Each structure stands twice: as C-alpha cells, then as structure tokens.
Amino acid sequence: MLEFSEAWAFVFLLAPLLIRWLAPAHRESSDSLQVPYFQRLVDLSGETPRSGASVRRRLVIQAVASLIGWCLLVLALARPVWVGEPIKIEKTARDLMLAVDISGSMEATDFVDATGKQTDRLSAAKQVLKQFVAGREGDRLGLIVFGSAAYLQAPFTDDRETWLALLDESIVNMAGPSTALGDAIGLSIAHFRESKTKNRVLIVLTDGNDTGSKVPPLDAAQVAKAEGVTIYTVAVGDPETVGEEALDLEVLDSIAQTTGGVSFNAADLKALQETYQRIDELEPASYDSLSYRPRTSLFHIPLMAFALLYVIAMPLFSLLGHRKRRLS
Incomplete structure (x- = not known):
C-alpha cells in the first residue's frame, strides 16, 4: 500500500x-x-x-x-x-530469575540420579534445572548463586546455551560456605528493577536457613511484593537436619506466601522434578505478540x-x- x-x-x-x-x-x-x-x-x-x-x-x-x-x-x-x-513477532513476556544455593551443605550426597548412583544436591538441582529451562522459550532467564554472599552469575538473557554453561560452572562453596538467602532475594530485586517486563518470577532453591544476610529474608520478601516479584521457594535436603544446615521451612513458606508464590519441599530427585513441573504449570511460558x-x-x-x-x-x-x- x-x-x-x-x-x-x-x-x-x-x-x-x-x-x-x-x-x-x-x-x-x-x-x-x-x-x-x-x-x-x-x-x-x-x-x-x-x-x-x-x-x-x-x-x-x-x-x-x-x-x-x-x-x-x-x-x-x-x-x-x-x-x-503486517508482520507479527512474539516477544518475551516474563523475566525468570533462578537463585541457586551453592553453600557447603549442597555437596551432601543424599540424592540418587537416574542411573541409581548417589549424587550431591547441587548436581541433582542442575539436572532438574536443565530440564526445566528447556521448556521456557517464552522467558528471559537470569541466574544468581549464593553462599556467604549472593552473586549474579547470568543477567537476564534469551541465550539458553550460555545460561546453562554458566549454571554448569557453578560449584559448591564458590560463593562461601554459609547461606545468604535474604541477600539473594535482594540482589534479584535489584536486577528486576532494571527490567521493563512486568511479569517477574523468582525461584529460590536452598537446602539451609539464612545465616547472615544483610537483609532478613522476610523483609526482602516484602520489598519483592512491592516490586511485583512472585517468589517460589524450593527446599531440598533432609528437613530433619539441625544446626546451621537446618531447613527453615516456616521462613520459606512465609516468603512464598508474601509474594503470591508457592513453597515446595523436595527431599529426593523425583520430588525435585515434580516441583519444577508444578512451577511450570503455575507459570506457563508467556509471550507478547507485537505487530508492525x-x-x-x-x-x-x-x-x-x-x-x-x-x-x-x-x-x-x-x-x-x-x-x-x-x-x-
């Protein structure tokens, strides 16, 4: 015309x-x-x-x-x-940040892989996360790893291969032996603020309780709610563990409920896989259709x-x- x-x-x-x-x-x-x-x-x-x-x-x-x-x-x-x-294109409609605990307790070998061999918690988490992100074509993915402090491993990206490579490079104790859960949530919020996408989801995987964050986890959850970030918490490991490595399921539940998310407890590989399948159902891949x-x-x-x-x-x-x- x-x-x-x-x-x-x-x-x-x-x-x-x-x-x-x-x-x-x-x-x-x-x-x-x-x-x-x-x-x-x-x-x-x-x-x-x-x-x-x-x-x-x-x-x-x-x-x-x-x-x-x-x-x-x-x-x-x-x-x-x-x-x-007119030409129609589909644009990513969600930013999905995954915060993975790589504290010292994540090297505990209480998971069994598909071959029946004992494997550590972090390796089991990586295996499930690879399957999970394979179906997230509609999302931009980010990765935060945390131990004694929280670090941005991968900013929001559409490049799945790079994201998976950075996940593979994450090893236990790389960020210190403790668990700074609140700081991981706070760092995620800081990067969500730089995003123009309104659909924001944070998935936190941890096997311990917060042991020294500058920002308490529940306070960080309140800020996340104000910023429109939905948090899903995934607890891995033995809920009967005591001491610094004990799972604080009550705090993880409160974080999820505060932001409109759901809290999960995965004690084995099958439960972990089912957890991410459930999250996939709750947060299906989303696209914005643009036409020009x-x-x-x-x-x-x-x-x-x-x-x-x-x-x-x-x-x-x-x-x-x-x-x-x-x-x-």
Whole structure:
C-alpha cells in the first residue's frame, strides 16, 4: 500500500498556475528598424504591433516536460512510502530469575540420579534445572548463586546455551560456605528493577536457613511484593537436619506466601522434578505478540526520474531550438 508521509506537499502542484497568474510574462527589449512602409508590412503580415517588446514562445514539448519535472519534484517532496503487509513477532513476556544455593551443605550426597548412583544436591538441582529451562522459550532467564554472599552469575538473557554453561560452572562453596538467602532475594530485586517486563518470577532453591544476610529474608520478601516479584521457594535436603544446615521451612513458606508464590519441599530427585513441573504449570511460558508493517521509502524514485528527464530534455531542447532558429 502506497502512503505519503508529507501529503501536504501536493499543494505545491498549484505553484505553476499561481506564478502564471500573479507574475506577467517576461518581455525582452530588442532593437527595432524604422521603415517608411511599416503600416504596409503590418497589413501584409497580419501581426499586431507592440510597443518595443516581444514575448519568446516556448515549444509545447518544453512546457510539457517542465510540468512533468515539477510534478516529479513535488512527488518526491511528499515522501512516498510503501507499507508492506503486517508482520507479527512474539516477544518475551516474563523475566525468570533462578537463585541457586551453592553453600557447603549442597555437596551432601543424599540424592540418587537416574542411573541409581548417589549424587550431591547441587548436581541433582542442575539436572532438574536443565530440564526445566528447556521448556521456557517464552522467558528471559537470569541466574544468581549464593553462599556467604549472593552473586549474579547470568543477567537476564534469551541465550539458553550460555545460561546453562554458566549454571554448569557453578560449584559448591564458590560463593562461601554459609547461606545468604535474604541477600539473594535482594540482589534479584535489584536486577528486576532494571527490567521493563512486568511479569517477574523468582525461584529460590536452598537446602539451609539464612545465616547472615544483610537483609532478613522476610523483609526482602516484602520489598519483592512491592516490586511485583512472585517468589517460589524450593527446599531440598533432609528437613530433619539441625544446626546451621537446618531447613527453615516456616521462613520459606512465609516468603512464598508474601509474594503470591508457592513453597515446595523436595527431599529426593523425583520430588525435585515434580516441583519444577508444578512451577511450570503455575507459570506457563508467556509471550507478547507485537505487530508492525515494514515501511520502504520511495522518494528517490521520482528524484531519479526527474534527473533522467533533465539529462534527456536539455540537449533535446537545445537541438530543437537551434533547428527552429535555422528555419526561421
């Protein structure tokens, strides 16, 4: 479909008529010859004498070419644009941050993998997370790892391969032996604030209680609620553990409930897989559909046509004028 970005420019098509009406024809003075038989010449020629001026007559083809050239210039000034058919694209509608506990207790080998071998908690979590993110094509993924402190391992990205590679590079005790759960939530909120996506989800996987965060987990959960972040908490490991490695299920439940999320407890690999399947159902992949119509500017076409007309017409008019003078 053809559109004109500056359609008002078509008013300039009236300019030649206005100029012809408002500005009189140019008259050139020329030398005259006085003869005693002037009246006789007038009678013979049939011409009407004028007082010392003559109007040069242009060829019809010159007038037509000038009119066409002016129309081409006005057409270019109107900026014609070809608008194509609508193109629909799907855009990520959710930012999903995963905060993974890599404190010292995550090396406990109380999980059994698919082959029946004992494996540590972090390896089991990685195995399940890989399956989980495979179906999250509609989300931008981020990764935070936390121990004694929280660190951003991967900012929000659509690049699944890079995200999985950074997850694989995360090892136990890399961030210290303790569990800074509140700081992990706080760091997630800081990165959500830089996001324009309104659908924000944080999944926290931990096997212990908070042991020294600068921000208490429940206070961080209140801030997350104010920022529109939904938190799902996943507790792994033995709930009967005591001491610093004990699971504080009550705090994890409160964090999830405060933000409108759900708290899960996964004591083995199967339960962990079911937990992430449940989260997948609660937070299905989401897309925003956008539509746009490609626009191609065409103003150069009438300009090129004008240039071609000028190149052809100028020498042609010169030859015709020379021929007319010779014949006269």
